[in-house]
Amino acid sequence: MTPLDKTKPAANQRPKLPQELNILSVLIGVAIIFEILGWVIKGQSFLINPQRLTIMILQVSVIGIIAVGVTQVIITGGIDLSSGSVVAMTAMIAMSFAQVGTYARAVYPELTDLPVIVPVAVGLGVGLFAGMINGFLIAKTGIPPFIATLGMMVTARGIAKWYTEGQPVSFPSDDFAAIGDGVWPVVIFLGVALIFHFGLKYTRYGKFTYAIGANPQAARVSGINVQSHIIKVYAVAGLLAGLAGLVTAARAETAQAGMGMMYELDAIAAAVIGGTSLAGGRGRIFGTVIGTIILGLMMSGFTFLRVDAYYQEIVKGGIIVAAVVTDVYRQKKRAKAS
Amino acid sequence: MLSSKTSKAVKAYKENLTETVLEITGIRKEFPGVVALDDVQFRLQKGTVHALMGENGAGKSTLMKIIAGIYTPDKGTIRLRGDEIRFLSPLDALEHGIAMIHQELALMPFMTVAENIWIRREPQNALGIIDHKKMAAQTQELFDRLRILIDPLTEVRFLTVAQRQMVEIAKAVSYESDVLIMDEPTSALTETEVEHLFEIIRELKAHGIGIVYITHKMNELFEIADEFSVFRDGTYVGTHASSEVSRDDIIRMMVGREVTDMFPKIEANIGAPIMEVEGLTLDGVFKDISFQLREGEIIGMAGLVGSGRSNVAETLFGVTPATSGKIKISDQEIVIDSPGKAMAQGMAFLTEDRKETGCFLPLSVRENMQIAALKESYSRYGIVDQQSINKLCVEMETALRIKTPDLDERIENLSGGNQQKALIARWLLTKPRILILDEPTRGIDVGAKAEIHRLVSQLASEGVAIIMISSELPEVLGMSDRIMVMHEGHMTGILDRKDANQVKIMELAAR
Ligand SMILES: Nc1ncnc2c1ncn2[C@@H]1O[C@H](COP(=O)(O)OP(=O)(O)OP(=O)(O)O)[C@@H](O)[C@H]1O
Numbered sequence A: 001m002t003p004l005d006k007t008k009p010a011a012n013q014r015p016k017l018p019q020e021l022n023i024l025s026v027l028i029g030v031a032i033i034f035e036i037l038g039w040v041i042k043g044q045s046f047l048i049n050p051q052r053l054t055i056m057i058l059q060v061s062v063i064g065i066i067a068v069g070v071t072q073v074i075i076t077g078g079i080d081l082s083s084g085s086v087v088a089m090t091a092m093i094a095m096s097f098a099q100v101g102t103y104a105r106a107v108y109p110e111l112t113d114l115p116v117i118v119p120v121a122v123g124l125g126v127g128l129f130a131g132m133i134n135g136f137l138i139a140k141t142g143i144p145p146f147i148a149t150l151g152m153m154v155t156a157r158g159i160a161k162w163y164t165e166g167q168p169v170s171f172p173s174d175d176f177a178a179i180g181d182g183v184w185p186v187v188i189f190l191g192v193a194l195i196f197h198f199g200l201k202y203t204r205y206g207k208f209t210y211a212i213g214a215n216p217q218a219a220r221v222s223g224i225n226v227q228s229h230i231i232k233v234y235a236v237a238g239l240l241a242g243l244a245g246l247v248t249a250a251r252a253e254t255a256q257a258g259m260g261m262m263y264e265l266d267a268i269a270a271a272v273i274g275g276t277s278l279a280g281g282r283g284r285i286f287g288t289v290i291g292t293i294i295l296g297l298m299m300s301g302f303t304f305l306r307v308d309a310y311y312q313e314i315v316k317g318g319i320i321v322a323a324v325v326t327d328v329y330r331q332k333k334r335a336k337a338s
Numbered sequence B: 001m002l003s004s005k006t007s008k009a010v011k012a013y014k015e016n017l018t019e020t021v022l023e024i025t026g027i028r029k030e031f032p033g034v035v036a037l038d039d040v041q042f043r044l045q046k047g048t049v050h051a052l053m054g055e056n057g058a059g060k061s062t063l064m065k066i067i068a069g070i071y072t073p074d075k076g077t078i079r080l081r082g083d084e085i086r087f088l089s090p091l092d093a094l095e096h097g098i099a100m101i102h103q104e105l106a107l108m109p110f111m112t113v114a115e116n117i118w119i120r121r122e123p124q125n126a127l128g129i130i131d132h133k134k135m136a137a138q139t140q141e142l143f144d145r146l147r148i149l150i151d152p153l154t155e156v157r158f159l160t161v162a163q164r165q166m167v168e169i170a171k172a173v174s175y176e177s178d179v180l181i182m183d184e185p186t187s188a189l190t191e192t193e194v195e196h197l198f199e200i201i202r203e204l205k206a207h208g209i210g211i212v213y214i215t216h217k218m219n220e221l222f223e224i225a226d227e228f229s230v231f232r233d234g235t236y237v238g239t240h241a242s243s244e245v246s247r248d249d250i251i252r253m254m255v256g257r258e259v260t261d262m263f264p265k266i267e268a269n270i271g272a273p274i275m276e277v278e279g280l281t282l283d284g285v286f287k288d289i290s291f292q293l294r295e296g297e298i299i300g301m302a303g304l305v306g307s308g309r310s311n312v313a314e315t316l317f318g319v320t321p322a323t324s325g326k327i328k329i330s331d332q333e334i335v336i337d338s339p340g341k342a343m344a345q346g347m348a349f350l351t352e353d354r355k356e357t358g359c360f361l362p363l364s365v366r367e368n369m370q371i372a373a374l375k376e377s378y379s380r381y382g383i384v385d386q387q388s389i390n391k392l393c394v395e396m397e398t399a400l401r402i403k404t405p406d407l408d409e410r411i412e413n414l415s416g417g418n419q420q421k422a423l424i425a426r427w428l429l430t431k432p433r434i435l436i437l438d439e440p441t442r443g444i445d446v447g448a449k450a451e452i453h454r455l456v457s458q459l460a461s462e463g464v465a466i467i468m469i470s471s472e473l474p475e476v477l478g479m480s481d482r483i484m485v486m487h488e489g490h491m492t493g494i495l496d497r498k499d500a501n502q503v504k505i506m507e508l509a510a511r
């Protein structure tokens, strides 16, 4: 081993670009493609339209919040399929504590006009609880994350339907609706992303998360309580899904049992497109944020081009697979090196 | 001294006898930020053992991986029996008769020994269904020939590191290749097994197979190698017959400087007992282990592979909690049922298998070093005090002379010996009171070995109590104040430094 040339600054020696740059270039690529298609097909700009971009980012904020939680789960080498259903469950339950007294058919007629903190706490609590159950099942019984969270996916959706026997829950207080007002969802998304970006990088919680994903046995021997940490990670993912449920309900000013359908897959896609490895031990929140925006750009771009919704789903499916294939290919290349 | 005439005749005779199988010239290989090999040459004769020597990170494994088709060189030629070739994949190389045993073991833990050996070449019946019976029989036949005593139908995860190594060796032999590359095959073996391996090697040699043998152990070089090549910092230094040089010559070639004595033990003041173990038992694995460890004392653990040394260490550290027995630390009885509990008592444990239970391969060298220390210190309200721990990491990098472009490099990209050093650093950063080392110098080069011995000695003189497992008897004898010998899960004796010697230890170990 000889340094290439000791006199040169290190930056020149390493063609090793940060992973973020890859993802950013994909984002720019996607944006440019839609821009060109926009001019070719519709004769107008796709990007230079602040309103469209605002709507786009508003739409994906909820996915983004979930994706942050899912990213840290994937970093431990796990997966969370329950987040979409948890969104519905928390939306329903939280909303039932946020209704106004003037509405005659409230779920709890005696419990109306409560301060906004109550539905928020209930919503976060429900999400946290669901996540803890996921984590507990995975850590203590050793069943695969895929199965445990699949169970929660079905159960939580069931609870959401059972809660009001399929009826939507509506008429929230103004304070509650304000959570979903204007750009608040975006602010919440970026705030959560920022906290977890630093959290994963600079806290013990983050370092242990990566270590467990990289090698659980070595993590245990290094003194990490792997089981309790796994529970924490899934609990946090549940908490964020709960938060996403609150935002969804507040924004729609109603809660329905069918809400959040397939959000878990969008969130997983955002994380994977953003460079988080399904093999564990690798991934960044920054990447997930970009991945979320890429997803949003594509949805908004397809709508802009008036591509049929069916095609949109087909293409989205293809992109998720492509992202995973890229990840697998990256691992292989790494194993072979150079 | 031979007359020039006879020596010429001998030379001509030798030239007739030996035939070059493999010849490599002008090889260069760069990784981002490092030149791993530069203008390197190497040649292997039929029916000989050619050793590769060099410090950690000199480029030995990289060169062998190029030959075995894992890496492609940036420059240079490889000739196999005179024809220029370039392998595109390990499979390609195998088909051309080149097999390699890797430095890091790579068997699949949940498959049986037989399945591991014949993977991709499973015997099949007419319907294309794997014939497990035949596969087991083939394995047994192979094991009989190599005199290996392992059941072909056990799953690999139940085997010890040494047994896995033997399986890897058998697997490589089963390819019946012309060239067999062995990258530090003995780093996990005790002397009996090393002897066993050497018998196998001699037999292969007699069948005309050319063997490349990477090792850091000098005595092996003189025992088994016909010739050897030395590499330093990615460059080729020279090739010599092993009969014509001395140990010191080789070290000088490798390191480019003089290296001090191997075991500079500093006499430490042995203090109060810090750990007392009474009747420690793990059902079915080991039984009734009792001893007392004092501050500043180094207890060496000797024994054959499978004698339960590593198991005892794992139990002391709470990896596999004991089924009965007592552990007292500083006069207090403690139930150690998880590594976290052990660490809270100031214990540290360097494990034997750096790939399975040591390295976090996708993470950086820095993260790998820090992880254990974060448990107890260097963080406030959960936020890591990156600045102060970084400083210590850099100190460790220099103290242990870890060769890496920088601390943010993935540990995966470091050479085996340098990974080992990073793991040692991990545990030193926890500032332990009781340090358990399982094969601490595994895969570490001569110069750095002395450095690590010095470090361990120094820790002891600062009052740290140390338990050291090593398969190298000279290391155990040189470092330890007392030597505990194990045999089949029982402790067969504890010898004082002054009474201990190889013969006594072997008697107790092989009773
Ligand atoms: N895949 C890789 N990516 C980047 N650098 C690498 C890679 N593989 C090896 N290197 C670097 O190349 C150098 C040579 O490594 P190599 O593994 O060949 O050393 P070695 O002589 O086998 O050492 P050891 O005795 O410790 O096993 C090292 O400095 C290592 O960091």
Ligand SMILES: [Mg+2]
Pocket: B060, B061, B062, B103, B183, B415, B416, B417
């Ligand atoms: Mg090596």
